[in-house]
Amino acid sequence: QKEVEQDPGPLSVPEGAIVSLNCTYSNSAFQYFMWYRQYSRKGPELLMYTYSSGNKEDGRFTAQVDKSSKYISLFIRDSQPSDSATYLCAMSVGMNSGGYQKVTFGTGTKLQVIP
């Protein structure tokens, strides 16, 4: 079983819809939770990050973490065609003794927003 599970999609929604992207995980030691966006032929870019449980909002994006259920979500309000990309969830237990924060990624969900 993978440490981080993510539905690969593809997910196709009309412009203006609310999008919900989700990941589950098995490692209860994860404390840092991230969402990356990856456009075609580009590297991932960090979209949002949260520490521990709760919600975090940034414009049209809301990241939600439920540690008791080992479940995280990214909501996109008023979705736009420019949001069409692959969204990767990622998690980390924190800085290790070697001084590096190893990040474990989900496989990504491909989102298409149709005009």
Place this chain on the structure above:
Amino acid sequence: KAGVTQTPRYLIKTRGQQVTLSCSPISGHRSVSWYQQTPGQGLQFLFEYFSETQRNKGNFPGRFSGRQFSNSRSEMNVSTLELGDSALYLCASSLDGFYNEQFFGPGTRLTVL
């Protein structure tokens, strides 16, 4: 500020050959991480270099190796290529290895025939 650059962007090799990929981090960044991205496995951590020293290593065979130079530029080498090594290889740079400072390059698409 220039972003992370990777060369070459595309590469086609045959089984048994070896390949070297290059990554130039953002100016001032001392940490460079390498990832392999495939549709089935997603992004998998290969290794991380900081100030010319490998600090962390993922679960990949010894055919995968890397190094970092004094100017923080990094190279990754894969010897005795296998079909399963076909993937997008991404490098990411950061100041000190913190997740929220990590910036990715566009990747090198490696195809092994």
